[in-house]
Amino acid sequence: MTTAATTPWILGLTGGIGSGKSAAAERFVELGVHLVDADQAARWVVEPGRPALASIVEHFGPAVLQADGQLDRAALRQLIFTDPAQRKWLEQLLHPLIGQEIFSYLAKGRSPYAVYVSPLLIESGQYRKTQRVLVIDVPQTLQVARTLARDHTSAEQVQAILQAQLPREERLHHADDVVVNDGDLGHLHAQIDRLHNFYLTLRGGQP
Structure with a gap:
């Protein structure tokens, strides 16, 4: 521990x-x-099999997925670009998860x-x-x-x-x-x- x-x-x-x-x-x-990049963490939380991706697909529909099951970022951007309410929904879902991902990863560091x-x-x-x-x-x-x-x-x-x-x-x-x-x-x-x-x-x- x-x-x-x-x-x-x-x-x-x-x-x-x-x-x-x-x-x-x-x-x-x-x-x-030991280092983590915020952009990196934002990609981790929406990888296939992660709860965030399931929530995004449930909310926006399967059109936000690529054929290989990865998130289609361009399609998602298109959906939220013109709709501030949808963008807010996505931010409220992802920001806490990204924060958790970042700080749990940082805590595992071996460097001082x-x-x-x-x-x-x-x-x-x-x-x-x-x-x-x-x-x-x-x-x-x-x-x-x-x-x-x-x-x-x-x-x-x-x-x-x-x-x-x-x-x-x-x-x-x-x-x-x-x-x-x-x-x-x-x-x-x-x-x-x-x-x-x-x-x-x-x-x-x-x-």
Whole structure:
């Protein structure tokens, strides 16, 4: 049985679009840290055989399934896109399940601390379930340039995403630690490595 002494404390990792969250997360994994991604967990809870998928099919009908029994995300998106009430129903079903999935997975970690990566860590309120928050920060001009290069999207779309996300100042307000990712990958890794060594000295996420 897991005891409080062996359960890892949880570091919440977040940042705006194009900030380099994924590269930071990969470095933590390379360092042997137990990590879960919110998007990953959202996929787990709707896998075939899971209760959430059965509830979705019961509610929306078999048209939301692919031939192999997997959830047809595009079909489901189409159904909820134009109907706020249906979207709310789906969120109320999935959000608690995703939260349970994430935190039960994190508690099984063998490392002294575990990392939970979420672009909406602050907005969703899930930062309250973490012991410490790390924000990957980057100047907005660099956010735009990186996202344009990575996603081959338009500048207008990137601006729309930035507008929809939490303002940078508010995200930083919730941070216990900040990594400014305005250099190359080596520069990012050096900052993560330094924080990792610091985190290994913490008990429960606090000095």
